[in-house]
Amino acid sequence: MKIRDMVAPNPGPFTLSGTRTYLIDDFAVIDPGPAIDSHIEAIREAMPKLKKVFITHRHADHAPAALPLKSLTNAQIVAPAGGLEVIATPGHTSEHVCYLTPDRDLFTGDTILGEGTTAIFPPDGNMSDYIRSLEKLRQRNPRRIFPGHGPTRDDAIALIDEYIAHRMQREQQVIDALRAGAHTIPEMRRRIYRELDERLYGAAEVQIYAHLIKLQDEGRVDARDGAYYVSPRA
Ligand SMILES: [Zn+2]
Known part of the structure; x- marks a missing residue:
């Protein structure tokens, strides 16, 4: 799968340089991001054949652009199909999911960031679940990590190990x-x-x-x- 990324104009202490919106081939978007007009317009321009919108979790920096994109392009907000496997990763939020491609590229939303660490806010966030989710992702032996914030990482297993070690x-x-x-x-x-x-x-x-x-x-x-x-x- 061809993966491109776009950075939403919402930089900050939690979002780093901004939310990463991933464009998969010419048909799908993972985490459309915040409902900022210029960002939605940029996605539309980059993806004239957009069909499917995937979301890792419901937070305001990841999900809201899904609705305007759906009405502007007729894309569906969908459960994963077509080669993307969904992996339940509760911890950052209770409903958080990650997406794994057949090439073992992993889209981690806010479960793993490209730099720094993610925040766990109880009660929706849960540290025990979070650490179990990291171990679950490690078992899938991902190759690269495409995080919700920060750069793409080629050292997926080392990064997951670092994340688990940091929490311990x-x-x-x-x-x-x-x-x-x-x-x-x-x-x-x-x-x-x-x-x-x-x-x-x-x-x-x-x-x-x-x-x-x-x-x-x-x-x-x-x-x-x-x-x-x-x-x-x-
Ligand atoms: Zn986020």
Whole structure:
């Protein structure tokens, strides 16, 4: 399959240079992106024979352009077919999917980004599910990764391993912070994310919270009155 990419004009701390919209041969688009007129027009110009629109997940930077594209081009918003396999990858959102081509090219939406890491926002986002989804993708032995944000990666397996290792390291940092006496999420954030842009404090604290939920589900951490403790059973 011939793959081209376009970057939507929505750069930011979470979207990196902007959402990547992928054009597959001359008939399909994966993640049409935000409903920005110039972006929709650019997709239309690049894809005069557009037939199918695929979406990895429902977030505002990935899905909204699907509806105007459908009405402008008569393309269908579809479940995958024609060689694209859908892989359920809950974690970033509960309904997130990735798409795998017969050449083992993998479209990962926000499950794996081309640079940096993705954010898990509970309760729709779930860290346990997310790590299981990464392991599931690794088992499919993808060749290249076409992420929702950031550049295409030719080192798919190494990148997935890096993603899993990063989460395991973060989990260990949460446990270490608890053992060192940081029992609230802001205290843990100050220990774990030492040099962080203030605009990302909220997101960082939610990531810690996502790890704490996983650790509680596993019986390794207890919560009492808004504070967290390593479980005596762990
Ligand atoms: Zn996104």
